Amino acid sequence: MLKSDRTRQRILDTAAREFRQRGYAGTKVNDIALAADMRAASIYYYFESKDQLFEEVLKIGLTLIFEAVRRAVEAVPDKEGYYTKLLAAVEAHLSTLHEYGDYSSANIRNFGQTPNDIQERQLGLRNAYGEYWRELLIAAQEAGVLRKDINLSLLRMYLFGAMNWSLEWVKPGKLNAAGLARELCHTLFEK
Amino acid sequence: MLKSDRTRQRILDTAAREFRQRGYAGTKVNDIALAADMRAASIYYYFESKDQLFEEVLKIGLTLIFEAVRRAVEAVPDKEGYYTKLLAAVEAHLSTLHEYGDYSSANIRNFGQTPNDIQERQLGLRNAYGEYWRELLIAAQEAGVLRKDINLSLLRMYLFGAMNWSLEWVKPGKLNAAGLARELCHTLFEK
């Protein structure tokens, strides 16, 4: 790996941490630079503006989760059924959410306070992820894992809320994604 | 009501809206002032600093919900049982959350990015609200409304997440708190 790529990655990691903790406007380019052990001007060698760096962090936060969930669901053999698929999806979402907690949290915490033009460029990805879950839940309901009288749109929103909120209360390093996922699915779905 | 009190309230309402939309650091005293139809300096007649104004908004956001939930639960006659009490609590949380959406959302969105000294002064209230729910859920479980094998700490966190996330997806003016509460309780609890 090129040095340049490692530096770029270090800036992104540091920026994610700062954006998570201090918010979009509360994070100063200088904070990121000092925490990454360089001067503010050097950031501009890798990113054309603070906004572009922020957008990149947002995108990574969601992309990592989406890909992990998709992989996890596809890895479940069809014969295992939809309860197992849902469990895998929830566990993948939770474990990636926390493994890349600075990116995910930077995204979740700040999205609603992000300038409109940035929000709009992120919407495609967001909607795609929502759509992926929508279809997963429909399939699960058709397979009998969810009662027919459950409102899937609501269920999906409740599920996102429950999962994402874990960033606010799970103590760092204390994550047991499998356990959390098992309990959540146990509460929400029927085997 | 005194003019002075109305102006103070107008500043608070405007500040809550701005803090919700732009975050703690992203909100400028001048933004609040202009949106409230005055000059920035006038804010300082009512609040000693931006921080103090922000703290006040945070506190209101949580206090209103706590009080509404407590009242709602107490209004349920004991003979109705704990499913009804839980339903009342969820509905009160949701409807207050949205009725004072700027305050609640300012609190929920920004708490994690708030400077430490402010966070610490808010913790008492937060913990008290958490404790209130903890006891409510314990009582419900003992009454048989929640299975004995459900982990109540987790359930409480999932419940908070599901409820609070609604601020991010319920369209303004489209809230049906009773419906949302019914569906959420239907999914999480057993009658």
Next chain:
DNA sequence: GAAATTTTCTAATAGTATTTAGATTTAGGG
């Protein structure tokens, strides 16, 4: 190991933010 390229730094610019001081206006009671 010298030249070329990449990376990082120092220093300056131009624009904004919070907060204070003190002047000015507004509102209400007598």
Next chain:
DNA sequence: CCCTAAATCTAAATACTATTAGAAAATTTC
């Protein structure tokens, strides 16, 4: 109406912030 106190404003002090230009240092290439 006038006087006082409350409320608001203008203007300025002081301190930050994102970004750029161009020099300096480090790294890579030959």
